[in-house]
Amino acid sequence: MRGKYLLGLVVILAALAYLIFGGLGQNLVYFLTPSEYLQDQARYQNRPVRLGGLVKEGTVRYDKDRLELRFTLTDGVAEVPVVHKGTPPGMFKEGQGVVVEGRFQGDHFQGTNLLVKHSETYQAPKEGWTPEEVRKLIEEAK
């Protein structure tokens, strides 16, 4: 009698473990900077990614009738073109640190969610971003 229950429990746990670890692998969202992406492009194609960096000066194009925002994201070393469907958030401007959630599709990053501002106490550095600061930005964006 005991054995039967034990077997059932093991089966349930195994199924659960399979679901959990299978599901985890597919649904991990990677936190990346543009230069990290460029080091290993194939790995991040079409996977959920949280990409952080600065909006490069002079690259913002917003078409309000098609609600399409295009800009280049940079971390000072590498650059990635971003296409985002939707309106720019309130504080979106050139030189601003932003985090884009979305996927790499071919030559550009297709954003689904654009985050500009973070925890209320977070203060963006004024000049000269270091990769560490970009990292911090990505992690703190909510």
Add this chain to the structure above:
Amino acid sequence: MTPALLGNLGVSLALAFSLLGLAMALLAYFQGDGRFLKGAKALVLPALFAALAAFLALEWALLTHDFSVAYVARNHTLKDPLWVTLVTPWAALEGSILLWGLLQTLYTLLASRRALDPWRASLVLAVLFGIQVFFFGVMATIASPFQTLPNPPADGMGPNPLLQNHWMMAVHPVLMYLGFVGLSVPFAYAVAAMGVRRYQTWVEETRWWTLIAWGFLTAGKVAGMWWSYEVLGWGGYWAWDPVENASFIPWLLATAFLHTAIVQQTRGAFKAWNFAFVTLAFAATVLGTFLTRSGVIQSVHAFAEGPVGPAFLGFFLLATALGLGLLSRVNREVRDTAVFRPLSREGALLLGAFFFAGWALVVVLGTFYPLLAEALAGAKVSVGAPFFNQLSAPIGAGILLLMGVGPILPWRRPRPEVFRNLYFLLAVLALGTLLGLLRGYTLGASLAVGLFLYNLLAIFLLVREGVVARVRAGLSPWSFLENHRRVGSLVVHFAVALMGLGIAFSQTYRLEAEKTLYRGQAWEAGGVRMELMGVRALDEGRRFAVEALLRTDRFGEVRPRLHFYPQMNSPLPAPKVVYTPGNDYYFLLMDFDREKGEWASLRLIVTPLVFWMWVAGVLMALGTLYILWPVGRAEEARGVSPA
């Protein structure tokens, strides 16, 4: 006397009374001396008054705009309306801990008034005083709400605008804390029961306390979902955010306990499980606070930043060690002798508890995986919502399935006539699912329809059974309502089924459309025709508001807004939600012409059945209240069975 002085005095006194109470309660237990117990009990009320004084001092400081208090300077501004000022004590960390401490003293008072044998009463008081020592200790040292500033500013920064954007924020945190703190009493009872090795009787009393906490937690969670829906402007109510997960875990464990406790009450089984569930539910509330307050989940490096995080982590480890340490003793001494058949009430309840506990495990894993990944592989990742959704859907379906069949099944072994009901139920489940598929719903949504009808039928069968039994006994059919536990739990179960239906449909069918409209331009989306009449700006003192005036064919004039707060550099959306029984129409203003007000970018989100989720939330709270409602003396005398 200044507010800061009174506040510090209140906190120090509460800490002193709690420490003294803890010492007295422990002495009472180890010396077996009733005088110490009396002493400990006498300290409960003074601790409450001291905590209340501290809390009122904070309100006093806020109401008199005393910006020399750092908490006031950081979280209050002269422009705040009165209601915002009054709820500001729980707008930030220090005040929240103070509220937590105050509610803890309140629960300690209520718990100390219940009759218990002196041994357990001492231990219960020792645990509750111990928790108070922790909270007031934190307030007295590392997170004082009454820290003063040498150079007070003329005006403060005001609370987080997200909190003032909807009145629900006044209610949601208090409900959550009432739930979290409420779980401390079951924990204390469990520790006391394990301490004195009386493993059976504690369950009845604890169930009652857990139900109170569960009711508050449920109401708090639904209120939070509603707030998220109405304020955050993304048209959703649940994002599997660590903060949400942190409060979902204790809810799941408390729910598991509420069900396994019934088995222990009637059949004396699951003793060890019940101790484990209660201990872990309480520990999870502390862990949740640690997670959400220390910033650890965004990055491990935030660990060193706040001193509050490690304090909560230490307290979590202590509570878990105490509970699980005692539990290992229980495990050695308790043998559950009952034999279980899968097709029995206890079998269904056990399986249900496994589902709840498994769900909690999934949420814990998903929430903590980023920490693990960073520690082991150095990779920065987060776990996406699809992971949680994929796992929660089958677990939720399993729970809905058990919820219908469980109460129908008799204890021990099924009687032959039960099978007729079972086949009937399964037929309705299959029929409902088929009906959904024929209407073109997805498999998941169809299954949700099937499960809803199946649960509806199960509830009907149970009500009929109860009413028929009473009529046969010569009682009025309405006397069934006197069985509070049965009726209340059926209401809650109905609400859960309704919630399941709402979640399944709102997650599956969601229509989103965006467009930039010029003044006078019309747009038809999601079955609504709307025309932009104009955009206007309003000065509301503490904030600016921009409204888009939309004329719709079905709902008249609709005005979605954007709020601009001085403390915040990006505007907050104030969507306009039109609830209808079928669909929710969620109008969102996203952008507008800042120069001439000639155009506005709008988003319309149409989500089915969300309205019913809020109805379900209210029903869950009402059902819980009905179970807890004191039974009149007449019924007690008549001996109406509680089962």
